Amino acid sequence: MSAQERLTDALYGAGWSTVKKLPEPVAARLGRTVADLTWKRRGQGVLRLERNYARVVPGASPERLAALSRAGMRSYLRYWMESFRLPAWSRDRIAAGVTVKDLHHLTEAMDAGKGAVVALPHLANWDLAGAWLTTELGIPFTTVAERLKPETLYDRFVAYREGLGMEVLPHTGGAAFGTLARRLRAGGLVCLVADRDLSASGVEVEFFGEPARMPGGPALLAQQTGAALLPVTLWYDDSPVMRGRVHPPVGVPESGSRREKASVMTQALADAFATGIAEHPEDWHMLQRLWLADLGPAKGTS
Template sequence: MKIRWTHWAEYAALRTASGLLARLPHRAALALAWGPARAVFALAGSLRKRTRRRLRQALGEGVSGRDLDRIAWTAFRNLVFTAVEGARCPGIRRSRADRHMTLEAVEEIHEELSRGRGFIVAVPHMGNWELAGVALHAQGVELMVLARRQRNPLVNAWIYRLRAGAGVEAVDTKTRAIAEVARKLREERKVLALLPDVRARSRGVPVTFLGVPTEVPGGVAHYAREAGVPVFTAEVVRTGWMAHGWRKTGRIDSDPALPEAEDRRRIMQYVMDRFTESVRSNPENYFWFNKKWVLGKETGV
């Protein structure tokens, strides 16, 4: 792709912002972002209304309007904080990740890897999953993620470098490297992290999520069957401003005796059931702001 001046301008702006944020103490960087985030949320009436509809659709009529507003703002603030922490990624060292991220089930992770194979970890769009990746790498976990190429080639290359520096292998879904994922799971003890709580563009797997029928991508089930590895479900939760926790919430194995379509539905429904539990327990941590809402048209008011 030809690099245009707009690519250079965007890249320079991002690198400058990242460098400035990385120089600030963690809490100071978040405090700097809090004010603009509050102003944007207060002025964005359509965003607030859409988020409230989605919360009502997912959480039901038992939640008061006041609580919906509180959850919506906290979720937006957490999203901004996660973006700030992502921009500060070059400044996040292992010691800092260890200090702010609590990992559960570490022994179980190592026990699974000791069998000479990797596994899949499915997480919802909650909390700072990139920081969780840094913390897991510090525990000896070699992570893979599937990545779509950014339109700006300079930004794309920078993101790949950041992830590589954090010990995460980003696999471009548009290259031949995608064909190696199953082998690396089987033979190299890699751990594939996937976030499947998005609306499938085509050929999705029918599931019920947050009480609503929808269709999600079936990559989790596909690689579980192809590589013969288990699926762990997990959640990442922010508490307050700077404390994070990673927790395993479940496990499921593929069943080669079942027809593929049936097994894919079984696996994906299990995953989405665990996600429903996580989201309803910690709605302030969920990403309610995707333009292409996973549940389709919002029905709540």
């Protein structure tokens, strides 16, 4: 393990061990302070965030983009402060922290017994949404996590999410898709963050007027298992509450090859994601390259 990897692991470990002990107002202030300091440094992540926002808010002035990126970093640090504290939150605190519109799309799909695939973009706090599902609604689910370096950091994230009631599978290794399909055929729930492709086999979509790639897995799982495919978008408002919306199910086209159907379905996901992101751009935590025009030889890097 390199010195940088040891430092990264130690910082995340300190976050989970220390921040969760802070009073909530103190943690919130700490998050805003760190966000503002990071924003003022104008590092690669902040600059990339502004470039991404320029696609979401076309014609925005430099001043508007700067204000958006500052709000975006505050939202991003709110995500981290909440995530560090989530293991110490009570069931009542989790329940009070989330409200979701059109939840009937999910409950009806689960009641039908065919399972459901929930696909989300990097909006607000998807971990909090998952904790709310498992604790408040009593719906366990399976998800996939990108393998991080060092391995100890990946293990921390797995332990954290499993502690919130999630089953976590590694993104790499080839076995995740089959396990997810089995969970769905048993009537289970699968939740996947799906606005950025991490493989070489992503589906090309039109996203805010430009081509990008998104994972085809959610659509392929829904096709193969008969599970409902549900886009979900999240956002923060000025209160401590995170809000969300379950969008109507994405149907499977009647004709076309498996890949062609997946393309149509993934485009429908991208359209739903774009709706939520356009309404709350500051809560979209995309600090990496996404659009094909921005991707160089090192695909997916900042």
